Amino acid sequence: MNLELLAEICKTPGAPGFEQKVREIVIKEITPLVDEVQVDNMGNVYAIKKGKADKRVMIGAHMDEIGFIVTHIDKNGFIRFHTLGGFDPKTLTAQRVIIHGKKDIIGVMSSKPIHVMTADERNKVAKISDYFIDTGLSKEEVEASIKIGDPITREREFIEMGNCVNSKSLDNRLAVFILIESLRALKDKEVPYDVYGVFTVQEEVGVRGANVSALKIKPDFGFGLDTTIAYDVPGAADHEKITSLGDGTAIKIMDAMTICDYRMVAFMKQTADKHKIKWQPEILTAGGTDTAGIQRMTDGGSIAGAISIPTRHLHQVIEMANKDDIQGSIDLLSACLTDLQDYDWAF
Template sequence: MKLNIPLLSEICKTPGAPGFEARVRALVLKEVTPLVDEISVDNLGNVHAIKRGKAGNGKRVMVAAHMDEIGFIVTHIDDNGFVKFTTLGGFDPKTLTAQRVIIHGKKDLVGVMGSKPIHVMSPDERNKKPVMEDYFIDMGMSKEEVLKYIQVGDPITRERELIEIGDCVNAKSIDNRVAVFILIETLKQLKGHSVPYDIHAVFTVQEEVGIRGANVAAHSVNPDFGIALDTTIAYDLPGAQAHERITQLGKGAAIKIMDSMTICDYRMVAFMKQTADQAKITWQPEILPAGGTDTAGVQRMGKQGAIAGAISIPTRHLHQVIEMAHKQDILDCIALLKACLEKIDQYDWSH
């Protein structure tokens, strides 16, 4: 199998800051509707797609992939037309200098992240760590022109195309559009094939601001089993110690053991490892000391909780202007998710 690069590129490029996922949701609906038995959108904006299983015993598997991307929101337009903003999700401020962004107002307009030029900084300012408040967006327009198209409350996303670099893909919003892509591609592979239990494929909203969509969706689905799909840190860079790496690019799908919000069910971890080994899928363990994913909502917000875990995609440069994932790792994640959904009834969950 080869990666569908045009689809992955389109998914990454399509804007969808937390709370403003309409465009990426429309893309998901277009791709997923022909692949499932039922599809709907809840009040919060989650896409809820169901592929019915053959067992007929009412057991439900929820698979969650969040659609939103880290972004910004307009808070002020000054007398000279410069735009101030606050974040929607977490950013590393030092990566923003002179980067292009898109403000989604009455029409999409490109701007540039600006800050005080180094030539006029004091020695103390030069040595200071950048903070978000140092930045503004330069639209190249007067205030009067800006106000024709932009207002307080408009969302902002990064302006970057997907490119292929060596064995990797590089783009904005790999977190978490690569998981959206993986879930779509898995549903494509399952089209026409029977699965043991009902699969509730949920493309969630507002993960980057507190796992809000997954909480609502899990409460509605009330899953017996849960699998979240999300990126994780690959700190396999110069200077990294072996124990700091968390995951590495090119070493396969990551099976989450825990993060700061979730201790994955030991049975799900064992099931994923066994399934990967039996199918000869390359995998690596993941323990993430900081950060959380939709796994937390899927595990805890159903009425009785869920036997839950996560398949994570190793990613470099997370929460920066661009992010990078390995093509084979993405393929391994698709293969592992498909195998888990097909074999989930064959595991002894009683111990």
């Protein structure tokens, strides 16, 4: 497994709407692997591999990570921000961030110290609005490099822990990596239908890139590719786990935005079993992925499903995934793309 590439993708900043640096890596990696590369007006990247028959299959893997945007710089140089994507406020405490202005500036998330809180304040859950960013610079120094509207991402190294990887932004740089490696695995193989591997933008703020991409491609078949919750931790009941690390790649049945096509779910299970790929079912009752746009944003819809990568501690800077589950996701996506024509898709 090319962990050097995965680490590079994870550490590269790409808040929603500001994915350009991730896009550069993607284009460099996929250009030798496919027949054609396109970029649309929103910044979605299309890796196109021609197939034998006149049908289209779309895979969506979003490039963006949750982040922030600068909204105010006060008289002392402290920065206020708005979130881009979903955050649990308590995960901001004591974190470093990077403000991407004329040059990158390191800052720290801070809030009122516990030493000067009232008893009532100590017992309240922190709100996003309680936090500010301290760069250690004066207002004049901050404004020399940073302006309102500049994106902010979180700072954390990529490391290995046992048979796992741990980093910020595994959601959804894992999927970016898996789609690249699947295209690499298929480079010298024939596929039955035209494959559109789409590296999408702005998923974390409403599946915006996938919607646009599906309108352009008009896919007959579709696969979302994203992380999912692995709640296999102390205190979790068996029925709450959703997925578990090391139990295989996950085949999505539904989430809050998509009920996957029952034919696609059956096909994916059959394909996994045929190729001896370890898998587990996934039902996520909250949240959604690019699968929703792929399924719905075309005339008549597409036959869509999703491959999900079990991940602990989602939307934190310590996201964790199992290497075997990552490899299984590459193997399952590659197998599905080569075996699509072998399944009876009739109702």
